[in-house]
Amino acid sequence: MLLVAQAAVSVCHASGVIRPGDPWADNRGQRIQAHGGGITFWNGVYYWFGEDRRPSNDPEKRYVSCYSSRDLVHWKFRRQVLALSDPEHLGPHWVLERPKVYPNAGTHRFVLYAHLDDAHYKFARVMVAVSDRIDGDYRYVKSFRPLGEESRDIGQFIDDDGSAYLIFESRPTGGFFIARLTGDYMNVEKTAFIHAPLEGGALVHVGNLYYVVGSHMTGWRPNPNVYATATSLAGSWSEFKDLAPPEANNYQSQSTMLVKVAGTKKTTVIFMGDIWKPSALWDSRYLWMPLDVNGDEMKLPPPQTWQLDVKTGEASTIVEVD
Ligand code: GAL
Numbered sequence: 498m499l500l501v502a503q504a505a506v507s508v509c510h511a512s513g514v515i516r517p518g519d520p521w522a523d524n525r526g527q528r529i530q531a532h533g534g535g536i537t538f539w540n541g542v543y544y545w546f547g548e549d550r551r552p553s554n555d556p557e558k559r560y561v562s563c564y565s566s567r568d569l570v571h572w573k574f575r576r577q578v579l580a581l582s583d584p585e586h587l588g589p590h591w592v593l594e595r596p597k598v599y600p601n602a603g604t605h606r607f608v609l610y611a612h613l614d615d616a617h618y619k620f621a622r623v624m625v626a627v628s629d630r631i632d633g634d635y636r637y638v639k640s641f642r643p644l645g646e647e648s649r650d651i652g653q654f655i656d657d658d659g660s661a662y663l664i665f666e667s668r669p670t671g672g673f674f675i676a677r678l679t680g681d682y683m684n685v686e687k688t689a690f691i692h693a694p695l696e697g698g699a700l701v702h703v704g705n706l707y708y709v710v711g712s713h714m715t716g717w718r719p720n721p722n723v724y725a726t727a728t729s730l731a732g733s734w735s736e737f738k739d740l741a742p743p744e745a746n747n748y749q750s751q752s753t754m755l756v757k758v759a760g761t762k763k764t765t766v767i768f769m770g771d772i773w774k775p776s777a778l779w780d781s782r783y784l785w786m787p788l789d790v791n792g793d794e795m796k797l798p799p800p801q802t803w804q805l806d807v808k809t810g811e812a813s814t815i816v817e818v819d
Pocket residue numbers: 533594595650696697714715716717751
């Protein structure tokens with residue numbers, strides 16, 4: 498099953514394309530601030546939430562920004578949906594990372610999860626904030642340790658049947674959890690534990706297989722990301738394999754989410770990663786590439802300019818000629 502069209506098209510100065518690693522501007526011409534982010538597809542629109550690290554932010558607060566798009570290429574800045582003061586006396590250099598937003602059809606509320614921590618990453622909790630509008634002001638509700646476990650990097654997964662999951666890395670256990678959200682999305686229950694010390698966890702369901710992707714734990718420094726497959730979330734999961742040749746070092750990026758675009762002709766899975774710049778986080782870049790998915794094989798190809806048709810689901814790489 499070959500899911501991605503890799504036909505290369507030659508064009509001059511292409512527009513409407515994704516250039517992995519290049520600065521990415523919003524509708525105002527400003528750099529998109531949505532690091533460690535996630536995509537929420539709701540009412541036919543894609544919303545991109547992520548860490549807003551712009552230098553003009555109040556250094557005492559932590560920010561989440563929201564952008565919207567119908568084609569995953571052109572992004573309209575909606576607003577900073579969270580501008581939070583230290584909610585748990587975490588102290589200087591406290592941390593809010595990897596925000597993800599879940600729409601709850603039952604409560605008609607939007608529920609934001611993020612990794613909340615102190616400067617030394619010892620607090621190790623998730624935080625929850627809610628809003629009545631997807632791009633509204635999110636109100637801080639609480640922080641907790643999911644399943645009573647330490648939780649650092651989080652990831653988001655919504656299955657084809659609408660069930661919603663939090664993925665969280667839990668160092669003392671030597672692995673990470675996939676935990677289904679409870680009915681109101683304010684808590685989680687255990688679904689699966691994968692005994693592999695990985696973070697940046699991301700999941701996608703294509704055909705009869707689940708694919709999980711994660712990075713090794715090297716902080717902001719990139720490393721070769723890996724993936725495993727299973728026919729059900731509870732497992733059993735295959736051995737982890739490299740997503741790209743190890744010497745490519747994941748093209749300097751770290752996983753944050755896998756986005757499935759199921760079109761009329763094809764299903765494309767987008768690897769959504771961050772190219773971190775620790776000394777200027779606002780300048781961190783995004784590496785989005787369509788993955789080559791073939792049965793239980795998944796490959797991240799070398800970054801190249803590409804375009805996507807969200808209606809047909811077709812992705813094609815582009816050779817730009819001057
Ligand atoms: C990475 C993690 C990032 C951030 C960073 C801090 O491993 O994926 O989200 O927490 O460490 O060093």
